[in-house]
Amino acid sequence: MSYKPDQQVLERYADVLVNFALGGGDGVRAGDVVLVVASESAKPLYVELMRAVVRAGCHPIGHYSPDDDGDYNVTRDFFELASDGQIDFFPARYRRGLVDEIDHMVAVLSDADMQALEGVPPAKIMRRGATMKPWMEWRTAKENAGKFTWTLGLYGTPAMAEEAGLSEVDYWQQIIDACFLDEEDPAARWRQVSEQINDYVERLNALAIEHLHIVGEDVDLHLKIGADRRWVGGSGRNIPSFEIFTSPDWRGTEGWIYFNQPLYRYGNLVTGVRLEFEQGVVVKATAEQNEDVIKEMVATANADKVGEFSLTDGRLSRITKFMAETLFDENVGGPYGNTHIALGDSYHDCYAGDPDGVSAAEWERLGFNDSSVHTDIVSTTDRTVTATLSDGSTLVIYADGRFQL
Numbered sequence: 001m002s003y004k005p006d007q008q009v010l011e012r013y014a015d016v017l018v019n020f021a022l023g024g025g026d027g028v029r030a031g032d033v034v035l036v037v038a039s040e041s042a043k044p045l046y047v048e049l050m051r052a053v054v055r056a057g058c059h060p061i062g063h064y065s066p067d068d069d070g071d072y073n074v075t076r077d078f079f080e081l082a083s084d085g086q087i088d089f090f091p092a093r094y095r096r097g098l099v100d101e102i103d104h105m106v107a108v109l110s111d112a113d114m115q116a117l118e119g120v121p122p123a124k125i126m127r128r129g130a131t132m133k134p135w136m137e138w139r140t141a142k143e144n145a146g147k148f149t150w151t152l153g154l155y156g157t158p159a160m161a162e163e164a165g166l167s168e169v170d171y172w173q174q175i176i177d178a179c180f181l182d183e184e185d186p187a188a189r190w191r192q193v194s195e196q197i198n199d200y201v202e203r204l205n206a207l208a209i210e211h212l213h214i215v216g217e218d219v220d221l222h223l224k225i226g227a228d229r230r231w232v233g234g235s236g237r238n239i240p241s242f243e244i245f246t247s248p249d250w251r252g253t254e255g256w257i258y259f260n261q262p263l264y265r266y267g268n269l270v271t272g273v274r275l276e277f278e279q280g281v282v283v284k285a286t287a288e289q290n291e292d293v294i295k296e297m298v299a300t301a302n303a304d305k306v307g308e309f310s311l312t313d314g315r316l317s318r319i320t321k322f323m324a325e326t327l328f329d330e331n332v333g334g335p336y337g338n339t340h341i342a343l344g345d346s347y348h349d350c351y352a353g354d355p356d357g358v359s360a361a362e363w364e365r366l367g368f369n370d371s372s373v374h375t376d377i378v379s380t381t382d383r384t385v386t387a388t389l390s391d392g393s394t395l396v397i398y399a400d401g402r403f404q405l
Contacts, residue, residue: 002158003168004044005176012181013153013239014048018056020187021151021236022104025194027187030057032103037063042110042155049106061102067112068267075267079120079128087124090131099138103148109327110155114163117267122296125266126373130300133372136345144348144355152238154327163264163324170321177318178240178328193242196316197234200244203405204231204397208390211252212309212397214339216383218260221277223309224252226367230352242317242331244403245310247346249367251280253306257341261322261329261378268293273377275343280305282343298343302371308342308350310376311385314401326376336382336401344373 018034019027028034034053038046046064053060068075079087117125142148154175161171180186180193212223226249233244256276263270272288282304287294298304310330317333332338346368348355363370385398396404 002041003156003172005172009172009176009181010044010048011052012186013045013175013179014052016179016181016186016190016239017049017106017151017153018052018058020190021153021239022106022149023236024149025191025234025236028053028056028058028104032056032058033061033101034058035061035063035098035102035105037105038108038155039065039110039112040067041112041157042108045108045153045155049108061098067110068116069112073113073116076117076120079117079124087128088131090134092134095135096138099135099142099148105139105148105150106153107150108153108155109325110157111160111264111325112157113267114159114264114324115267115269118269120267122266122268122293126296126300126303130372136372140348144358146356149236151236152327154323154325160324163269164322166321171323174319174321174323174328177320178331180318190236190239193316194234194236197242197244200313200403200405201231201233203403204244207387207395207397209387209397210390211388212248213386213388214257214383215386216381218258218379218381219256219339219383221255221257222253223306224249224367226252228352228366229350232347232349235349238327238331240317240319240328240331242319242333243310243312243340245308245347245350247308247348247350247368248306250305250307250346250369251367253277253280257379259340259377259379260381261338262324263294263375263377264324264326265297265375266293270294275377277306297373297375300344300371300373302369303344303373303375305343305369305371306341307344307346307369307371307374308340308376310340310342311398311403312337312339313403326378329378330376332378332380334380334401336380338378338380338401339383339385339398340376340378342374342376344371344375345369 180189276284314333314337
């Protein structure tokens with residue numbers, strides 16, 4: 001039997017996700033409709049989330065699915081058995097109705113098999129992702145209108161702990177530490193952390209940055225921030241979340257970048273990713289393991305462009321170990337914090353104005369990328385980030401794993 005954390009830990013985790021993270025850091029309100037998504041390996045947390053939703057006076061909608069593992073793998077079965085027509089089928093009326101119904105969504109990441117889709121042609125997986133793009137677009141539109149929020153949490157499994165090279169107890173200790181679940185009132189602590197993050201966000205947004213130059217032994221990359229941009233962070237969208245990020249104008253990306261952290265994507269382990277950009281587009285993508293996955297992903301519409309650039313201050317994060325899960329690895333602290341970019345879709349909350357009602361043509365004019373893909377790729381090596389400001393001056397904003405503000 002796999003390890004199960006203390007009941008108090010589960011109750012605190014559910015409370016943080018429902019009563020802090022949702023609502024953009026304000027929690028839910030009585031009468032809200034909350035979609036709770038989890039697989040069977042996360043059942044203990046799923047149960048506590050459903051209880052927390054009901055206790056808050058809200059209406060839960062549960063989406064509970066079987067694990068994909070060695071004995072039963074529904075996702076692999078689908079890709080191996082489905083025709084092109086089945087892969088391209090989108091249940092529009094169901095998904096539209098669900099988007100219209102819910103006010104919030106909390107999803108729990110939990111993998112019973114970290115390579116559940118190993119060997120499945122990546123093209124099929126990308127094709128299915130493109131098919132489901134309207135589901136993401138409808139949620140984004142509702143979020144832009146201020147009528148929908150979401151958050152992600154993590155439930156550790158034996159497979160995830162093994163992949164990270166940790167015992168289940170040590171793996172869960174990272175979750176407990178990172179989410180402040182060892183404290184009596186984790187939500188109150190998250191509000192304090194959000195205040196710290198917001199302080200850095202305000203300082204960054206006051207700088208009128210036009211370009212960034214990221215330099216290190218494994219990177220030499222230029223990014224254009226673009227018009228009407230802002231930095232964001234600490235909004236509760238992920239628990240934990242220590243990162244501060246923006247969605248740059250993809251057209252101004254030049255140079256190259258290597259990532260020392262593994263990427264787990266589409267049921268595959270990808271290592272040693274290196275990307276080269278010219279005029280905003282990936283012109284060369286390589287990897288030391290499962291290169292076909294990264295190449296197929298980049299070949300997906302607009303997944304060859306940057307949708308996010310992020311920095312994490314090592315002083316803020318309590319994550320000290322590799323966790324084999326992007327939610328945690330993109331927030332890792334350690335000696336140099338982390339820097340990461342995401343290929344694919346941009347975040348509309350990085351727009352400096354009101355995103356509600358902004359047309360697709362305007363998003364395109366501003367250089368916000370639009371894609372069915374959003375893949376974060378992380379590095380924990382020492383990097384210096386220098387900003388060029390609107391007056392032509394330069395300023396180091398990040399070095400030695402810390403903001404220099």
